[in-house]
Amino acid sequence: MSEEDRLKTQRIAKRDAMIELGVNPWGGRFDGAVSTDLVRAQAEPLGLEAGVKSEVRVRVAGRIMLLRVMGKLAFMTIRDGAGTIQLGLSKAELGEQWPVVKKLDLGDIVGVDGIIGKTKTGELTVWADTLTVLCKSMLAPPEKWHGLTDVDLRYRRRYVDLFANPDVRETFAQRSAIIQAVRGCLVDLGYYEVDTPVLQPIYGGAAARPFTTHHNTLDMELFLRISPELYLKRLLVGGMERVFEISRNFRNEGISTKHNPEFTMIELYEAYADYEVMMERVEQMAAAGFNAATREGVVKRCAAIEAECARLTEEDRADDAKAYADENHLGAYHEARDGIAAGRLTGVFAGKVLDFTPPWPRRKYADLLEEYAGVAMADSAAVRAKADALGIEHAKKADAVVVNEVFEATVEHHLVQPTFVYDYPAAICPLTRRHPEDDSIALRFEAFAATMELGNAYTELNDPAVQEANFRTTLAGEGDETMAVMDEDFITALEYGMPPAGGLGVGIDRLVMLLTDSPSIRDVILFPLQRPQRGEPSVAE
RNA sequence: GGGGGUGUAGCUCAGUGGCAGAGCACCGGCCUUUUAAGCCGUAGGUCCUGGGUUCGAAUCCCAGCACCCUCACCA
The missing domain is CATH 3.30.930.10 (Bira Bifunctional Protein; Domain 2)
Structure with a gap:
């Protein structure tokens, strides 16, 4: 059996185990889920301290990108159309649903109902009291840190590219x-x-x-x-x-x-x-497109590259051509951002403003x-x-x-x-x-x-x-x-x-x-x- | 079509003419505040394909395939 088949077999076993537990691995209609950016917006005015749970209930849904199970407590990071959010699940809160958590894998799509809170380290978290499996994923997702980088595979399996690489989406x-x-x-x-x-x-x-x-x-x-x-x-x-x-x-x-x-x-x-x-007309259309996407995109990209640069070590710079290129483009992005602040329609393409x-x-x-x-x-x-x-x-x-x-x-x-x-x-x-x-x-x-x-x-x-x-x-x-x-x-x-x-x-x-x-x-x-x-x-x- | 490059575990990548490697993912164990979770223990391979050289090829050579870059054509 190939490695790929072995991984799939393990997931088939988990799927069957879910069915044994009375859970439909393929989910169904799931009304009222709030996008993760709205959850963040909702949490903002609560001014939660680290370690505090609010009384605000939300329902969220998304694909499991990170999963950390420790004994009777699990954290997972899910990604939806807007971004990511951490979910906290505990045996104490979930009760008889807890065994289902053990059958989850990276790539599964889940929904939860729970309350907004912050962990001891201050991470915004939805503490779940109800878990809904919406789709069991039968294939292992790409590596969690690098995502999918093989260009050939990215185009052939764009669906993976899209959920694994947020920039693409x-x-x-x-x-x-x-x-x-x-x-x-x-x-x-x-x-x-x-x-x-x-x-x-x-x-x-x-x-x-x-x-x-x-x-x-x-x-x-x-x-x-x-x-x-x-x-x-x-x-x-x-x-x-x-x-x-x-x-x-x-x-x-x-x-x-x-x-x-x-x-x-x-x-x-x-x-x-x-x-x-x-x-x-060309100028008008370009301006319309610029205002719709680039104006905000330049600012976002500036922040993203800055964050990336701050994290990079010298070794990474030498190893990672893309990171190096991004860093080289930072100057252009700053110039474009300043241009926008001055009322101009300045963007960056291939390192040029x-x-x-x-x-x-x-x-x-x-x-x-x-x-x-x-x-x-x-x-x-x-x-x-x-x-x-x-x-x-x-x-x-x-x-x-x-x-x-x-x-x-x-x-x-x-x-x-x-x-x-x-x-x-x-x-x-x-x-x-x-x-x-x-x-x-x-x-x-x-x-x-x-x-x-x-x-x-x-x-x-x-x-x-x-x-x-x-x-x-x-x-x-x-x-x-x-x-x-x-x-x-x-x-x-x-x-x-x-x-x-x-x-x-x-x-x-x-x-x-x-x-x-x-x-x-x-x-x-x-x-x-x-x-x-x-x-x-x-x-x- | 011409030139250059890449192809090794599910993913990201090292590597060497002499037993096939790491990290992540996976499986088992411990774990109620983690966040690229951690610690311990396993398992996982057509080294793109086909020839050739060699005692021995994943490594060297040739051909092919796929993809990337570049030039030509085009928008």
Whole structure:
């Protein structure tokens, strides 16, 4: 028998022993449990001295994280959605329920009724008089001090990661708060939230390879959307003047710390606006997300790192790369905290302070190219020479494609602070309106922060003839990842007339990364795509 | 796809060409104020997989698999 089986067998025996004692190991409805932070809030005004019990009764429930049984008295630390609290259980108080305590394990979920008190050492404790088993855990939880650190296992068993590592749960709570705030921000501006097709017969709105699938009854090929753009613009035609969608998009591309094959984007369209209005929308949404999560998060994280640093010995510092990194980031956190106190929207990402306070710097694409690559955007020969110098293969590529590759190689890594880069080469922007004074420029911007592309926006192209021509033009060097996929119905929609509009897409996962100091997109996606492991369900097997 | 790294007990990790190690968890004993509880005593291993070198491989070499980092592509 393997160690794992042996541990499980022991728990099975305890489960059966519970049943013998007349206890249902799987629990049931448990009304009126108070979250642990509320218990703490309730205890505060009592001003309890160490060793004193109050007369305030509470009911709490949570997973057993620590367990200390000594003879006829036991202490356990349970964790619920809000935090942890200590429970005190004694043979004297529990009476005939006491034997059940002996059958509890780390990881079990329990509820108790009892009174609030403080132990001799001053720890806030719920002294239980009734114990309710809510769920017997059949597997040993991770080590109590380090939690689950194996990255592979953390993603594969995110449910364990979540209950074992409170920081992880905090990050996803922040993700939820950020999305709610962004949504609220747009609803307040009079936007409709809409849902458009995920399964699309023609994919478009972005340059990416799609996932393909098949509908049996209609016997047709379908694509998982790479973007909702062309459907949302149809809604503008229909008179829905402000629409947004929080859209799961699917792109059959590489996986990295910044890319997951399915990712969440908020895309919005606003009639009678343009890309400058969209810049304001980005600033507003980022501010809403910041206020919902980062403002408090920075202060919490400061305190957490300080506490951690105070506890660390020299030896720990040398051994623990993460602790060392955290300590290195403390300076940035202090700076961000001071920034917030001074009324700015300062957060920390990867050890750098990012300032989201509007207005963000607005930089012209051509100026940045001039500044960092030393070439003029229109000077094709100079751009290609620069490409040579950078080792970029460009012989078979169109000018605009080469310009953009040089831009990406020379400029993007300088864009640390939140910045709008605007007025892109028109040829790589088939869905964008041209600059009124220069046909080679498109009214497009991308928002950058921490060198990541955070968002992409246009003054939308609403001339059906130009749109149709753009769809028919595939640029050399774009490969099969082109935005130029003909969508005739979309042209028809434009022929009926789409109001002039601004449109914007913001990568939600990336926004959450930036606002929660999460260096990998996998830290903000609950179940990032992973190859199935042996023994895991897979249709192919 | 290229480059670098990791894979040892349920978890966190040491380790060495010669019997497989620690801490936590688990099991047994003592224990009514502990809190990373403590003390005593046990038990627990496909050292990722498959080859090769060797008297002997968990260790060295090769290949594969998984994951992480990085570059490329992309958002």
